[in-house]
Amino acid sequence: MSFTLNGTTFVPLTATQHAQNQLVDMNNQLIAAGLPTLTASQSNALWWTLLAQGTENAMQDQALYQASLSMNPALCDDAQILNLLPTMGTQLIPAAPTSVTLSITATSAGCTIPAGSTAVFGGYLFATIQGITIGASATATVGATCTVNGPVAIAASSITSFNPTIAGVASVTNPSAGLIGRNIETVSACRTRLLAGGAMVSGLTGAITALQSLPGITSAFIWFNSSTSASLSLLGYGASLAPRSAIIFVVGDNPGGIAAAYFGYMNAPTQVGFIANQTSNYLTASTTPQAIVVNYEQAVAQVVYVQVSYVSSPAVPSNILTLIQNVITPLNGTFQIGQKMSAAPFYSAFVGFSQAQILGIALSLTGTGGPWTSTVQLNANGFASLLNANIVSVAV
16 A cells, blocks of 8 residues: 655655665765765765764654554554554454353252352363252353353363362262363454454354354354355255345354344344254344344354374474473464364464474364365365364474
8 A cells, every 4th residue: 555645656765775866866966066976985974964864864764654654554563453443343353261060960969050050071160150059969050151251162071079169969960071262363464354354344244253252252153145046055064044044153142132232234034943853042132123044053062173283303392292382272263164264273283483494284074084274175064173182292
């Protein structure tokens, strides 16, 4: 991006270019006066003065050029991206915690689980979102969220206790894997979203962004069938999407906000419940003269296997697999539902990784035995689950 000044395209100049231009102007005046001209040399004190002034001019050029880019999300600096967000009707997508559903079985005495009771997973605590009372030897479920924001990969049956312990609890576990949380959106990711139309827009992109910005929603995606006659097949979902209708998949939940967020950008009817015995959620958005139901479903964790090849060397530490896993698992929550995943984001995560030279990264949806490819396509309702047990390393 640039601009014109007096009909000439503005181009920032270097300090030397500015000094040379000033020297030419000065010599032209000396020639007009019939005086000897000056040369650019280290022995010429005036030339050093021109270089110093050229440096100041070059700095002003850079400031002016940067200012000319300030309204261009593709080219402005990171600080300016943050300045642009209010004018573009959006903000950084906030961080959100990982959530789980706890299944609790009481002893013969029964038990009461106060809201905020914390179950343990490694170094993390998951606090119950409401209080429940469980009868003698009965089992009940309650939601719990991690006490810190961000992606925490937690497999099914990973939670086994409360801390502090609660009287009358015979057992506690999480029957299914956790719904992965997210860190606050990075400026780089926000820039990409803005360039894709994720601000001050109507329609699909705006609706997805609005859903993902809701507290309690860590990821969201809307499939919309724009055809007026043909059904849209949804990979791995087992059903098709009817013409001119949409289906919403979310990770997390916010029953009070999903309908409003969706209808802020979309007016297409939503479909749900294609699969027999599937639990669906229903929301009502007030309209005139009728109420319209917004249906949505929970996305399903889809295991993604990762193979990392590195150069074998005596300098490679013995815990190299753990170090590799520590780089990859924080990527949980950064991939879109139903996305075609490539190895590129994984390579980017290893920039600056000094413990070993990374040769290759491959992905699979079938197991640690492969087949390995550079890209994998998630199911239409699938979100990537990256667990340590599914990350392998190969010394070459």
